[in-house]
Amino acid sequence: MKIENLIHQATEVALKELYNFIVEENQIQIQNTRKDQTGDFTLVVFPFLRFSKKSAEETGTEIGEYLLAKIRLIQSFNVIKGFLNLEIANDYWLENLKLAYNNENFGTVIPDEKSKTVMVEYSSPNTNKPLHLGHIRNNLLGYSISEILKANGSNVIKTNIVNDRGIHICKSMYAWQKWGNGKTPENSGMKGDHLVGEFYVEFDKHFKAEIAELIEQGFSKEEAESKAPSILAARELLLKWEANDEDTINLWRTMNEWVYKGFDLTYKKLGVDFDKIYYESETYLIGKEEVLRGVREKIFYQKDDSSVWADLTDDGLDQKILLRSDGTSVYITQDIGTAKMRYNDFNIDKMVYVVGNEQNYHFQILAVLLDKLGFKWGKDLYHFSYGMVELPSGKMKSREGTVVDADDLIDEMIQVARDMSAELGKLESLSKEEAEDTFRMIALGALKYFILKVDPRKNMMFNPEESIDFNGNTGPFIQYTYARIKSVLRKASDNNIPIDTNLKLNSLSTKEKDLLKRITLFPVTLKEAGVNFSPAVLANYCYELVKEFNQFYHEYSILSEPNTDQRNFRLILSATVAVIVKKGMNLLGIEMPERM
RNA sequence: GCCUCGGUAGCUCAGUUGGAUAGAGCAACUGCCUUCUAAGCAGUAGGUCAUGGGUUCGAAUCCCGUCCGGGGUACCA
Numbered sequence: 001m002k003i004e005n006l007i008h009q010a011t012e013v014a015l016k017e018l019y020n021f022i023v024e025e026n027q028i029q030i031q032n033t034r035k036d037q038t039g040d041f042t043l044v045v046f047p048f049l050r051f052s053k054k055s056a057e058e059t060g061t062e063i064g065e066y067l068l069a070k071i072r073l074i075q076s077f078n079v080i081k082g083f084l085n086l087e088i089a090n091d092y093w094l095e096n097l098k099l100a101y102n103n104e105n106f107g108t109v110i111p112d113e114k115s116k117t118v119m120v121e122y123s124s125p126n127t128n129k130p131l132h133l134g135h136i137r138n139n140l141l142g143y144s145i146s147e148i149l150k151a152n153g154s155n156v157i158k159t160n161i162v163n164d165r166g167i168h169i170c171k172s173m174y175a176w177q178k179w180g181n182g183k184t185p186e187n188s189g190m191k192g193d194h195l196v197g198e199f200y201v202e203f204d205k206h207f208k209a210e211i212a213e214l215i216e217q218g219f220s221k222e223e224a225e226s227k228a229p230s231i232l233a234a235r236e237l238l239l240k241w242e243a244n245d246e247d248t249i250n251l252w253r254t255m256n257e258w259v260y261k262g263f264d265l266t267y268k269k270l271g272v273d274f275d276k277i278y279y280e281s282e283t284y285l286i287g288k289e290e291v292l293r294g295v296r297e298k299i300f301y302q303k304d305d306s307s308v309w310a311d312l313t314d315d316g317l318d319q320k321i322l323l324r325s326d327g328t329s330v331y332i333t334q335d336i337g338t339a340k341m342r343y344n345d346f347n348i349d350k351m352v353y354v355v356g357n358e359q360n361y362h363f364q365i366l367a368v369l370l371d372k373l374g375f376k377w378g379k380d381l382y383h384f385s386y387g388m389v390e391l392p393s394g395k396m397k398s399r400e401g402t403v404v405d406a407d408d409l410i411d412e413m414i415q416v417a418r419d420m421s422a423e424l425g426k427l428e429s430l431s432k433e434e435a436e437d438t439f440r441m442i443a444l445g446a447l448k449y450f451i452l453k454v455d456p457r458k459n460m461m462f463n464p465e466e467s468i469d470f471n472g473n474t475g476p477f478i479q480y481t482y483a484r485i486k487s488v489l490r491k492a493s494d495n496n497i498p499i500d501t502n503l504k505l506n507s508l509s510t511k512e513k514d515l516l517k518r519i520t521l522f523p524v525t526l527k528e529a530g531v532n533f534s535p536a537v538l539a540n541y542c543y544e545l546v547k548e549f550n551q552f553y554h555e556y557s558i559l560s561e562p563n564t565d566q567r568n569f570r571l572i573l574s575a576t577v578a579v580i581v582k583k584g585m586n587l588l589g590i591e592m593p594e595r596m
Numbered sequence: 597g598c599c600u601c602g603g604u605a606g607c608u609c610a611g612u613u614g615g616a617u618a619g620a621g622c623a624a625c626u627g628c629c630u631u632c633u634a635a636g637c638a639g640u641a642g643g644u645c646a647u648g649g650g651u652u653c654g655a656a657u658c659c660c661g662u663c664c665g666g667g668g669u670a671c672c673a
Contacts, residue, residue: 324671331673361668470635472621480635488632554637
């Protein structure tokens, strides 16, 4: 294929696609030109030297002259060392601006019959304690990657698997029975999940005290841990639960309901939602059946103590337990059941699990097990593995109370937004409701952007004090720039300044052209974010775009620009930046205030 | 021990799949509000890209070794 054809095709797609296109199909390296050089694309000529047998400059100049003569879109070129800088005609960038201006679907792919259906599992809480910072990262990543996949043309089903059964729930239940004095969310005014979490901590307190006492009486640590009255009581509750004991089931239901109500509030505050919620109590038996089928079909084996195992050494993995010797199921058992149930319920092409990287091994095994059980989709599961959130004080441990609670964090951030706004004298003209809504958007914008801007795969540091920052590379900065553009557009409308899409222009400044180029990159960035499962790519794009806009905004006047063609162009440019930024940020789950 | 991920400015993070003089923000310092919102802009200072080799025209990026850190590693989830 000729390079001429490639460049022509590339005018219909975007900048980076051209880049990939040429690199992948032709081994020719084209990259964006450095900012301090003139030009738009740069061709690296070093690879040609072995063919040309000439100096880098000579080779570059020859290629440049050839391209200039052959390709209409190329306006000029220059050669520096081994780099051929090509300048593309302004018309190309302006065409793209028109494409993007006020176009709801710019950069997005609309699902059709051929679209894949993807199920994204995220959040996956336990019902014995409230959500914390780690869950926040999970929820934000899960929600935004779902939205990004949708924007890339997939049908997405958002799902949540609630871990509503097991020994940890029984601990909270026992503690409530023993020390609860009939405390409920209604009579205490406490949020249900926090109330239940309180009893989980209460349990641990007593449990630890009992252990200490037993050790003092001469028992070993292991003996003490298995003989403490609290843990025995919790185990008994679990047995009763599995035996369907009516009182136990009722208590379990009641306390879980408290938790669900609490979670719903937190989810609502975070702005995340689900299309379908699964409960482990409804799926673990299916998993157990599948494992037993595996035993019958000799896929798995049973030891003398009747525990069930999978031998995965042929797959480079270890032996894995699937059912305990007492017949109860382990973590992976329920994941098998849940997976089967999901594929029965929906016609899924791909399953995505948003789960922390401490479970990389777990999902590697799950894929192999599902495959062995004959589910052809098993191998295709995708574990969207993200890093942990660390605090300056170290690791979060829920039992030691060193967690950052999700609700507390959100409330604190809203308060900071409120104070900051008052200090700056902003939003005084708005009604109380409007102002409160804006504080909420800003606070959550700060929190969400702070978490989503970092590469999901990496561990991240969260300093509660420093992260409530509204300046620099932050959500509020992007929101602020958006609000300012909206303000300019309002004023244009108030002063009856028309916006004409028929752009007439003889020259572009560097800043304007930078912005136009950046706008062109939006579709490619969105695609990249989807392919790489990285909301961070999109977040950083929004920041770069807005930062460039700010520089432009300070350097040039828009409304008071005397040349009407120029003014018209700048208005369209501004409006387009606003549209794209809003769209990008919305895909991250961040709302954009019209004023702030 | 083995497997796996990571180490970039004082701090938090980018770095376009191997390219030109490694970039932002925070913190520090200096300017700029009678002009479209100063939650902003411009500037100064800050780097042995953990470390030692290798691959080639060219390495923060790819390969090997070493050091440091996170996570996992057969009856927790």
